[in-house]
Amino acid sequence: MPTPTRSLLLAIALVGCSGEIGSPSNTPPGVGPGGPDTSRPIVEIRTCAPDEFTAGTNPARRLTNEQYRRSLAVVFPGLELPSLGLVEPIPDHTYVNDVANASITELVVESYQLAARNVAQAAVASPGWMPCGLTTAECAVEVAIQSAERAFRRPLVDEELTRFESFITTQAAEADPTEAVTMFLEALLQMPDYLYLPEIGDPRGDAPRGMVALHGYELAARLSYFLWNEPPDAELIAAAESGDLGTESGYEAQLERLLASDQTKQVVDDFFSQWLQQEQLELARASEFPELDDDELRAELQASYRAYVRHAFWEEGDIDYLFSSRDAFVNDRLAPYFGVDAPGSDTLVPVELPEAERSGILTQPSVLASTSHGAAHSPIFRGVLVLRRVLCAPLSFPDEALEPPEVDSEPRTTRERLEEQHTSGTCGVCHDAIDGIGFAFERYDAVGRYRETEYGQPVDSSGSVSGLDFTDAIGLVDALEGDLRVEQCLSTHFFRYALSRNTEIDDQCHIAEVASALAEDGDLRGALRAVASSDAFRFAPAE
Amino acid sequence: MTTKTNRRTFLETLGAGAAITALHAGGVIPKAKAQTTRPLRIIFFHDVTGLCRYRLNRGMDGDSPFTAGAGWQLAEPFAPLAPWKSRMTAVHGIDVPCNYSDPISPGNAHAHGQTACLTGAHRSAAYAAGAISIDQFIAGQLAASTPRPLSSLELAVVHSTSYQHTDGGTYTAGGRKVPFLSDPTRAWDRVFSMYTPPAPSDPGDPPPVMDDRPQQRRAAIDALVMEQTTRLVSNLDGRASGVTIGRYQEQLRDMYDRQSLSGGGPVTSPGGPATIDVPERGVVADAWSGRGGDVGTWQTTAEWMPKLAAAALHADQTRVVTIRMHQPPGAMFGFSGDWHEDLVHLASKGFPPNATLLRQITDFERIKMEVLANLLTELESRDDGGGTTLLDNTLVIYCGQLGDGWHRNHDYPWHIIGDAQGYFRTNHAVVYPRHRLVDGRADTSRVIARSDANQYNSLARSNNDFWRTIANAMGIGIDSFGLRSVNEGPMTELLA
Secondary structure (H helix, E strand, O other): OOOOOOOEEEEOOOOOOOOOOOOHHHOOOOOEOOEOOOOOOEEEEOOOOOOOOOOOOOOOEEOOHHHHHHHHHHHOOOOOOOOOOOOOOOOOOOOOOOHHHOOOOHHHHHHHHHHHHHHHHHHHHOHHHOOOOOOOHHHHHHHHHHHHHHHHOOOOOHHHHHHHHHHHHHHHHHOOHHHHHHHHHHHHOOOHHHHEEOOOOEOOOOOOOOEEEOOHHHHHHHHHHHHOOOOOOHHHHHHHHHOHHHOHHHHHHHHHHHHOOHHHHHHHHHHHHHHOOHHHHHOOOOOOOHHHHOHHHHHHHHHHHHHHHHHHHHHHOEHHHHHHOOEEEEOOOOHHHHOOOOOOOOOOEEEEOOOOOOOOHHHOHHHHHHOOEOOEOOHHHHHHHHHHHHOOOOOOOOOOOOOOOOOOOOOOOHHHHHHHHHOOOOHHHHHHHHHHHHHHHOOEOOOOOEOOEEOOEEOOOOEEEOOEEEOOHHHHHHHHOOOHHHHHHHHHHHHHHHHOOOOOHHHHHHHHHHHHHHHHHOEHHHHHHHHHHOHHHHEEEOO | OOOOOOHHHHHHHOOOOHHHHHHOOOOOOOOOOOOOOOOOEEEEEEEOOOOOHHHHOEOOOOOOEOOOEOOOOOOHHHHHHHHHHHHEEEEEEEEOHHHHHOOOOOOOHHHHHHHHOOOOOOEEEOOEEOOOOHHHHHHHHHHHHOOOOOOOEEEEEOOOOOOHHHOOOOEOOOOOEOOOEOOHHHHHHHHHOOOOOOOOOOOOOOOOOOOOHHHHHHHHHHHHHHHHHHHHHHHOOOOHHHHHHHHHHHHHHHHHHHHOOOOOOOOOOOOOOOOOOOOOHHHHHHHHHOOOOHHHHHHHHHHHHHHHHHHHHHOOOOOEEEEEEOOOOHHHHOOOOOHHHHHHHHHOOOOOOOHHHHHHHHHHHHHHHHHHHHHHHHHHOOEEEOOEEOHHHEEEEEEEOOOOOOOOOOOEEEEEEOOOOOOEOOOEEEEOOEEEEEOOEEEEEEEEOOOOOOOOOEEOEEHHHHHHHHHHHOOOOOOOOOOHHHOOOOOHHHEO
C-alpha cells in the first residue's frame, strides 16, 4: 500500500514539440510562441493519497514471441522445439512486450495455428515429457490435463475438465490416443488462455479503492512474465495456490526470490537494451565508417554495453554510477573504440576510461553508434534518444520535409552544417532542443570513438538547452545529475515495461513514488522492486 | 444538452468513406465488363520509396517531356516494362488531398504518404492510419462474396537493413498495420501448407473417393478452440481485455471459415486450368537459407515473392496480393552512401539534378521495375483456362507512397497494367491537370501549367477517385473511398 502523500516536486520536460508550429493556441503549457521554453520548469505532481487510488487501463497482454517459446518449454519440458514461424512485431518506439505491438491480424492468427500444428506433432513424436505412455485413453486424458494446466498457468475448472476429457475420449475412440492428444495440443496452443494473460480478477480479495485484486494465479503470471519473461515456476504456483502470494509477506518473499535469480538479470539486460534502443545498432550504418558494417564489432559493442549495465545495476546498484561512471568492459578489439590500451584479453574485462572523455552509459560507444546513419553520426538522433528516453520529452515529427543540405564544397563540421540548415524557417522550434542535446556528443564519431576534430576542424560540443548548460557530454551528464526528470523518466520506463503498455495519467502518482525514492537513494534495484510492489502492478483497475 | 451525431458524418470523420457507401443510395456505378468466366484478381505492387520526378516526367530518351494520350512513352526507369506497354496505362497527377485537411498534427511527408496513400483517409496518429487500405478493402469485399482460403496475401521484397519507417501502408479496418511476410518459405507455408492441387484425370475415370477425416479433424480442433475462447470472452465481458480477446475470436472465426473452403480437396474455380504449377517448398527453403547478406536477401525475396504471388493467385488461394517493394541495397546500383538521405532526396532536388545522381537513381528505379517485369512474365506464363493467361485475368497496380524523391504527397505517377477484363482502356497515358486549392478543394477553373516542375501545393485528381475506380473495376460497387469529401467521381478517362 502506498505511503501517505509525499510532496514531490518533479521537473517535467517541456522541450518537445507538439501542436502546430507557430500556433499559440496549440502550444502546450510552458511553450511560448518562439518555441519550447528552455528553462527548467518545476511542476508539482500529486502522489497517491490513501483515499485516492487510481489505476490505468488493463488491456489483455499477449505473450511475446520469446515468452511464447519459453512457455512452450514449460508445457513440454525437454522438447526440442520445431520452427515456429511466428510473426515478428514492428515495435514503434515501444517495448517489445507493449500491447500496442500485439494487434491481431489474419497472418498472426494463422501463424499461431501453424506453430500449434508443428509443436503438437513434435511433442507427440518425442513423448519424453509425458507422464505416461499414450496407449490408453486414460493416459491421453492425463497428458491433456497436465499440458493444459501448464499452458494456462492455473488449474482447470470443472467445466474445462469435462470438456477436455470428452474431447480426448471421443477422438481416441474415433482414431487413437496419440491422435487425440495431437489434436488436443494443436487446439490448446491456439486458445487465448495460453496466448494471452487473461485477468478476470477476484472481487472478494482486498484491494485499494478503484482497483480489484488479482487471483493468485493471475498475479503469479504477471509477476513471473515481468521478472523472468516466462511462466511461473512450481514454487510461485504453490504460493498462488496456498493464497500466500496474496499476503504482503508472501508476495514480498516471492518477489525477493525472483529478483535474486539469473532470469531477472536477463530481463534487466533486455530492459536496458530496449530502453536506449540498442536494437538499432544492428541497423546502424555510416558510409564514412565502414567498420560499422562489421557484424562482429557491433555485437561486441552491444556485449560491452550489457556488461556495463549489468555491473551498474547488480553490483553498484546506483543511478549516479549508471550515468557517470568511467568504468567500462573492454577487450583487445574494442579498446581503440573506448580510447584505452588493449587489456591483453579477448574477453571483456573491466577498465577505467579517460576522465576527460567518458561519463557513464550515454557515452558508451554502443549507444553513440546505434544512432549513426547516412554518412556519419547523427546529432539529431542522439538528441532525440536522450530527450525521449532519458528526459521523456514529448517529441514529434516535423510537419514538412526539410530542405536537404547542399553538398559541401569546403569541409565543415556536422554541427556547422546542421546549424545553418536548422536556423531557417521553423526548424529551430524543435531542433534547438534536439540538436542542442545531440551536439553535446560531437566529440564522438559514428562508432563512438572520442575525437576533438571532424574533417580537420575542431568540434564544438557545448550547449545550453532545456535548462542544461554544458561544454561537452561529460558536462551534460553532470548537469543531469540531480535533475529529477531523469529519475521520473527512468521510473516511467520501468512502469511501461512492467505494465506492457504506455503509461497513463492515472499511473502518474505510482511513478512519482518510485521516482522520488530513486532520487533519494539512487537504488536501481530498489526502483525495480518498488515497481513490482506498486498498486499499479499488483492490482487491476475495477472495470 | 445531448447532440446526436449523424452516423454517416461520424463514419466520415473516421475516414471510413468506403464503409458508408451502403448508406448512400444509388449512384452510377460502372460494372466490370466480363469477357471471361475466370475470376479477376488484383496485385498491388507498392513501391515505398520515392521516385525521381525529373526522370519520370521524361520519356526514355531522357529529354522529351512526358506526354499524355496514345503517343506516350515509358519513362526510362520503366524500360523493363516495355514488352507490356500496350497493356498499360500511365496515370500521372494523382494527389492525396485528404492530407490537406488531416486534423492530426504534426507529421511529415513519410507519415502522410505511408498512412494515406492506400487509405485516402485521415490519420489517427502521426504514423497511424485511420482507415482501411484499398487492398484490404477489396480483399474483404471479394472474400465476402467469393471466399477463398486467404482473403489476401502480403509479401515484401526487402533486405535486412531496409528502413523501418517504410513499414505500414496496408491497414485493416481501424487502421491497424497489416504485417508482411519477408521470408519466402513462410509465405509458401501460409499459402500452400493446406493446398491440394487439382489432379489430371480422364473423363472415364470414376470420381475420386474423398477422405473426409482431415476435414472432421480440423472441425473438431476448431470447435474446441472456439468453445474455450467463447467461454473466456464471456468471463471477461465488459472489460478492456475482453474486447482484445474478442478480436482474437473474430479473427479465429474468419480463419476457420476460410479454411473450411479447402474441405480436404482442391480449391479451384470452375473453368480453371487443369494443372497449376506450385513451387516446391524445398526449393524455396533452400534459396532462402542460402541467401547470404543484404544483397542476397533482397535478390531472393525479389525472385520468389513474385513467383509465389502468381502461384497463389493461379491456385485461387486468394484473389488479392500486395507486394511491398523496399529499396534495393546500394551495392546493387553502385552506391555506397545512404540511399535515402544522399540519393533519393538529392537526386530529386535540382531540375535537372546532378547527372551522376540521376544515373544512379535511374538504375535504382530500374532494378525495382525489373522485379515488376518478372512478376508480369510469371503471370503471363500461366495458362488460366479458357484460352487466357493469368495476366489476362489480373489487374496489376504500380503505386508508391511518395510522389517523388522529395516526398511530395501529390503528383504521383502510378500505372495500371492489364485491362481488368475489358474494363480499362490501355496503351495510353493520362495526365491529370493541376489546380490550385480553394477552401481545400480544387479550383478547376484554373489549371496550373506543368512547365514549372517545382510548383507544388496544387491539387490534381485524388487517390480516392483512383481507388474507387479500381474497386469498381473489380466489380465492387462503391461510389467513394476514404475521405468522402475529396471524392469527385470515377476516373472515366481510364475506362474502355
